[in-house]
Amino acid sequence: MAGSILIVDDDPVQRRLLEAAVTRAGHCAVVADGGEAGLDAMDGPGARDVSVVILDLAMPGLDGIGVLKAMRARDIRIPVIVQTAQGGIETVVSAMRHGAFDFVVKPASPDRLQAAIGNALKVEVAEGEVKRSARRGGTTLTFKDLSTRSPAMERVVRLGQKAAASNIPILIEGESGVGKEMVARAIQGSGDRRGKPFVTVNCGAIPDNLVESILFGHEKGSFTGATEKHTGKFVEAHTGTLFLDEIGDLPLDVQVKLLRAVQSGEVDPVGGRATMRVDIRLISATHRDLLQQVKEGRFREDLFYRLNVYPIFVPPLRERKQDIPHLVRQFMEHVAPVDPRRRLRGISEGALAMLTAYDWPGNIRQLENAVFRASVLCEGDVLTVEEFPQIRAQVEGTVDLGAAAAQKQELAQPVDIAAPSSSPEIVAPAVTTGFGLLKALDDRGDVRSLASVELEMIRLAIDRYNGQMSEVARRLGIGRSTLYRKLKEYGIDPETGRAERLAS
Numbered sequence: 001m002a003g004s005i006l007i008v009d010d011d012p013v014q015r016r017l018l019e020a021a022v023t024r025a026g027h028c029a030v031v032a033d034g035g036e037a038g039l040d041a042m043d044g045p046g047a048r049d050v051s052v053v054i055l056d057l058a059m060p061g062l063d064g065i066g067v068l069k070a071m072r073a074r075d076i077r078i079p080v081i082v083q084t085a086q087g088g089i090e091t092v093v094s095a096m097r098h099g100a101f102d103f104v105v106k107p108a109s110p111d112r113l114q115a116a117i118g119n120a121l122k123v124e125v126a127e128g129e130v131k132r133s134a135r136r137g138g139t140t141l142t143f144k145d146l147s148t149r150s151p152a153m154e155r156v157v158r159l160g161q162k163a164a165a166s167n168i169p170i171l172i173e174g175e176s177g178v179g180k181e182m183v184a185r186a187i188q189g190s191g192d193r194r195g196k197p198f199v200t201v202n203c204g205a206i207p208d209n210l211v212e213s214i215l216f217g218h219e220k221g222s223f224t225g226a227t228e229k230h231t232g233k234f235v236e237a238h239t240g241t242l243f244l245d246e247i248g249d250l251p252l253d254v255q256v257k258l259l260r261a262v263q264s265g266e267v268d269p270v271g272g273r274a275t276m277r278v279d280i281r282l283i284s285a286t287h288r289d290l291l292q293q294v295k296e297g298r299f300r301e302d303l304f305y306r307l308n309v310y311p312i313f314v315p316p317l318r319e320r321k322q323d324i325p326h327l328v329r330q331f332m333e334h335v336a337p338v339d340p341r342r343r344l345r346g347i348s349e350g351a352l353a354m355l356t357a358y359d360w361p362g363n364i365r366q367l368e369n370a371v372f373r374a375s376v377l378c379e380g381d382v383l384t385v386e387e388f389p390q391i392r393a394q395v396e397g398t399v400d401l402g403a404a405a406a407q408k409q410e411l412a413q414p415v416d417i418a419a420p421s422s423s424p425e426i427v428a429p430a431v432t433t434g435f436g437l438l439k440a441l442d443d444r445g446d447v448r449s450l451a452s453v454e455l456e457m458i459r460l461a462i463d464r465y466n467g468q469m470s471e472v473a474r475r476l477g478i479g480r481s482t483l484y485r486k487l488k489e490y491g492i493d494p495e496t497g498r499a500e501r502l503a504s
Contacts, residue, residue, distance in 0.1 A: 003028075003050055003052075004027070004029065004030045004049050004050050004051065005029050005050075005053075005117060006030045006032065006038065006041055006042065006050045006052070006054070007019060007022065007030070007031045008031075008032045008035065008038030008053060008054065008055045008056060008059075008064075008067065009031075009032075009054075009055075009056040009083075010033055010056065010060060012033070014056070015033070018113075019031055021110050021113055021114075022054075022117070025114045025117065027117065030050065034059055034060070034062065035062025035063060035066055035070075036062050038053070038055065039062070039067060039071070039074075050078055051078070051120075052078065052079050052080075052081065052120040052121060052124065053078050053079070053081065054080075054081050054083060054113075055068070055080050055082050055083070056082075056083055057082050057083070057095065058084060058085070064082055064084070064095070065095070065098055068082075068095070068099050068100060069098055071099065072098065072099055072176075073202060073204050073205040073246075075205070078124070079101035079102075079120035079123050080100050080101050081101060081102045081104060081113075081116045081120060082102075083105070083106055083108060084105065084106065085105070085106045096366075096390045097366065098362075099369065101119075101120050101123065102116045102120065103390070104116055119377050122376050122377060123373055123377070140189040140195065141182065141186050141189045142186055142189040142190050143157050143161055143186045143190055145186065146179075146183075146186055147326040147327055147329075147330045148320070148326070149322045149323055149326055150315075150319075150320035150321075150322040150323050152315040152319055152320045153314075153315065153320050153323060156313075156314055160186055160187050160190070160312060161190060163187055163312070164186075164187045164188075164190035166310075169282045169307050169308075169309045169310065170184075170282075170283045170284070170309070170311075170312060171247075171283075171284050171285070171286070171290075171307050171308045172284070172313075172314060173286060173287075173290075173311060173312070173313045174285075174313060174315065174316070175363055176287045176362070176365070177362045177364055177366060178315070178316055178363045179314060179364045180245070180314055181200065181243060183312065183314060184198075184243045184283045184285065185243075187241075187283065188240070188281065191281070193240055193241055196239050196241070197236060197238070197239065197240030197241070199233050199237035199241070199242050199243065200243045200245060201215065201233050201242070201243070201244050201245065202245045202246055203244055203245065203247055203249045204245075204246035205246075208251050211254045212253075212254050213230060213232070213270050214230075214233060215232055215233050215254070215258070215261075216232045216234055216257065216261070216267040216269055216270065217230050217232025217234070217267070217269035217270070217272070217276075218230050218232070218269055218270035219269055219272050221271070222270045222271020223271070231269075232267060232269060234261060234267045234278045235267065235276060235278060237278070237280045238278050238280065239279055239280075240280065241281040241283060242280045242281070242282055242283070243283050243284075244282070244283070244284045245284075246286060247284040247286050247290075247307065248286040248287075248288035248290055248293055248298075252299075252300065255303050258303060259300065259302060259303045262282060262303075262306050262307070263306065265277060265280075266278070284307045290307075290308070291304070316360075317360040317363045317364055317367065321356050324355055324360075324367065325352055327364065327368075327371075328355060328367070331367070331371040331372060331375075332344055332371060332383070334372075335371075335376060344375060344378065344381055344383065346382055347382065347383040347384075348383065348384045350384065350385055351383050351384050351385045351387070351388060354385050354388065354391065354392065354395055355367070355370075355388070355391065357395060358391055358395055370390070370391060374387035454486070457476065458476070458486060458487070458490065458492070459492070461475055461476055469483060469484075
């Protein structure tokens with residue numbers, strides 16, 4: 001039976017309207033009057049009963065984006081439908097970037113809301129089945145399991161393989177969602193500690209007053225609320241690996257105790273009378289610039305050099321787009337066991353070209369969520385651009401000049417997800433340029449100037465509309481006189497009706 005629908009909104013009228021709509025649709029509704037109350041409901045005793053969250057973005061105190069960030073930090077994986085009175089592309093991008101499942105604009109019609117809830121429940125059920133399958137599998141991760149075809153990631157693999165052969169501390173750096181924990185698990189799975197405990201701590205998700213207790217443990221009665229003895233993550237990871245994610249978020253006073261534990265191999269439980277010896281492999285990770293934090297006095301210099309013995313930088317997905325087709329196939333295969341009767345045959349080249357063209361600010365985590373959602377909700381046996389409405393909206397709203405070309409591409413032969421990794425059919429779309437997209441970033445990863453993008457848009461528009469200047473001007477949203485002035489500025493001959501440079 002499906003769980004409750006949690007409604008998080010500071011407006012009492014809007015809460016009652018949503019509660020009535022959710023109840024009429026046959027669901028059980030739970031309400032929270034703000035972001036903090038919503039997080040408590042998702043992270044409290046009744047958290048297991050919440051299947052979907054309807055979240056208002058504009059709230060006093062902790063707003064919707066803040067709730068989404070906190071959910072990611074606490075690893076709360078409940079589908080979230082965000083709602084707002086402002087439906088601009090920037091709002092959509094921000095919400096989806098922070099993990100929202102769907103997006104509705106106030107006032108949302110009951111049908112639209114019910115469709116969003118129904119889709120979210122499908123995904124929630126599918127995610128539960130995938131997690132159960134993963135637990136049954138229980139295989140050790142190695143570098144052979146990392147799907148990559150990019151030189152940047154191949155360097156990461158080489159560094160990780162060398163690191164696995166030793167026991168030195170490792171610092172993995174990179175943006176959120178690039179797969180730092182996967183690299184850490186591959187290091188453990190490729191070394192002599194494979195099969196031993198791998199304990200993960202998200203330092204950014206622990207309240208400051210509990211960090212020391214969670215890391216090093218505490219004795220019963222050592223502080224208010226300490227009703228039982230707690231061993232701590234260092235002791236849990238004994239003989240195995242301790243992965244400290246977002247190490248840059250640790251409070252300075254805890255950094256002192258961490259430095260001592262790393263140097264001596266001993267931990268002091270809160271309220272304890274004796275130290276405890278631990279044998280761990282320490283791997284830390286951060287999306288922050290720790291050296292800059294050292295300069296600003298927010299991170300201890302001695303701890304930084306103790307952790308940064310063997311640094312590994314994991315590049316963002318936008319810098320290794322060769323990996324996207326392989327990652328897409330891998331994520332589609334993960335969803336396949338959910339319902340064997342609706343197994344996907346593949347993904348259209350148009351959809352794959354669109355996914356490859358997008359910059360993925362949320363990196364691999366965002367790509368995985370997008371593919372998972374599309375795979376679960378797909379009515380056919382091939383993923384097309386229609387299964388990625390949020391990504392399509394972002395691409396079309398910024399750099400897409402060829403929606404018709406994309407639809408034409410969808411008629412192409414689907415890419416077989418069961419094909420081996422080396423199959424050229426899955427690689428080819430990664431370099432497709434016929435999709436009609438403009439590159440938003442230059443070769444160095446910086447945003448291109450407006451002038452360079454404008455020139456390219458004018459050239460493409462002239463070619464696309466066969467030099468019909470009235471149509472070109474109309475499609476570009478400018479007057480004919482403005483168009484001719486720009487043609488003159490850029491040295492394009494208006495008489496030919498084509499984007500050709502004038503002879504200098």
